[in-house]
Amino acid sequence: MTSARPRERGIALLLVIWVFMILGVLALDFAQYMRDDAMAAVNLAEETRGYYLALAGMNRSLFDAQQAFEHANPGSGAAAPRPVEDQDAEPEGPVPPDGQWHEGTFADGGYAVRVVDEGGRISLNKADPALLTRIVTYIVEGGNPTASLDRRASEQVATVVDSIIDWRDPDHLPGLHGAESDFYMKRQPPYRAKDSWFDAPEELLRVRGITPDIYYGGEGVPGLRDVVSVFNREPTINPLTAPTAVLQVLLGLDATAVGDLIAERDTEGPGFLPRIQAQLMAVDPHLASLITPEKHEAQIIYIEARGDTHASRNQSRVACVADVGSQASEGVRILRWFDRAPWAAPLPGRGEGGTGGDV
Numbered sequence: 001m002t003s004a005r006p007r008e009r010g011i012a013l014l015l016v017i018w019v020f021m022i023l024g025v026l027a028l029d030f031a032q033y034m035r036d037d038a039m040a041a042v043n044l045a046e047e048t049r050g051y052y053l054a055l056a057g058m059n060r061s062l063f064d065a066q067q068a069f070e071h072a073n074p075g076s077g078a079a080a081p082r083p084v085e086d087q088d089a090e091p092e093g094p095v096p097p098d099g100q101w102h103e104g105t106f107a108d109g110g111y112a113v114r115v116v117d118e119g120g121r122i123s124l125n126k127a128d129p130a131l132l133t134r135i136v137t138y139i140v141e142g143g144n145p146t147a148s149l150d151r152r153a154s155e156q157v158a159t160v161v162d163s164i165i166d167w168r169d170p171d172h173l174p175g176l177h178g179a180e181s182d183f184y185m186k187r188q189p190p191y192r193a194k195d196s197w198f199d200a201p202e203e204l205l206r207v208r209g210i211t212p213d214i215y216y217g218g219e220g221v222p223g224l225r226d227v228v229s230v231f232n233r234e235p236t237i238n239p240l241t242a243p244t245a246v247l248q249v250l251l252g253l254d255a256t257a258v259g260d261l262i263a264e265r266d267t268e269g270p271g272f273l274p275r276i277q278a279q280l281m282a283v284d285p286h287l288a289s290l291i292t293p294e295k296h297e298a299q300i301i302y303i304e305a306r307g308d309t310h311a312s313r314n315q316s317r318v319a320c321v322a323d324v325g326s327q328a329s330e331g332v333r334i335l336r337w338f339d340r341a342p343w344a345a346p347l348p349g350r351g352e353g354g355t356g357g358d359v
Helices: 004-072 130-139 151-168 201-206 210-215 245-253 253-285 286-292
Strands: 102-106 109-117 300-308 317-323 333-338
Touching: 004 102, 004 109, 004 300, 004 317, 130 151, 130 210, 130 245, 151 201, 201 210, 210 253, 245 253, 253 286
Parallel strands: none
Antiparallel strands: 102 109, 109 300, 300 317, 317 333
């Protein structure tokens, strides 16, 4: 009897220890669950705040662009209403359509926004074969104008150019290096050539010969999506608002040289027109016809805005293409909208925030 009691006490002790271990595991699991739930709530709050900060920056840029267009073209569209001013914020000037990132503040937060004039990009639907060849050649060369194309690269350029023309022209006859529906119907999944104008730049990814590298570009080298536009309705461009990528391709320069040129453009203003026209003439007389002869305000613009909540995980971004000279009663017509899109580049003065797509 006495020898059985210690054994019973030992078994009871083991049972108690096991119960406490199980309770401890359950408590730790519950604590981890509560921590994850709390972090999810914090991240959602930061994301929502960042989203509306980005939206504030976009709306402010839309207002500024519409005001500038209305001032240059009185009575051209509906007047923009005055925005609600943040009494505690410093007064900020309008964001120019130069494609560069500009920072602003709103409601104890910040945002970064950039505006690109679609009229400063090359019309994808109206560019002639010679201009398309120049664009694609620059990209295939890797931005090195002194490099000479070998036979394979030359054939790649010819394939891309002819295929773009075949995609947008109404006939069903392929060019020498192009492609029509017969070619695309052999792909998986099969599809037909559009035989009409491009409606979105992403359509280029369906065209024969266009690789992701050609469309998106690489380090220091622009892609087709940075250079061409489906919203520019004219065969010309506005050199006063042309983004860096367009000037790189046309002048055969790198991003650093074009950055210096843009700084001079910002200083000279309209006086920059004859200078850039002379530079294009020196490169290729055909390019001089691309220049719009008079200064005009941007009408169709691409705006990309990001909220900055100083949270490393926040990646809130919105983007749109808008017609600020529309006759619509609202005064602005949204042509494309990108909601909560992924980041494509870091915020100014911040580290890399991730990678993602763009228009």
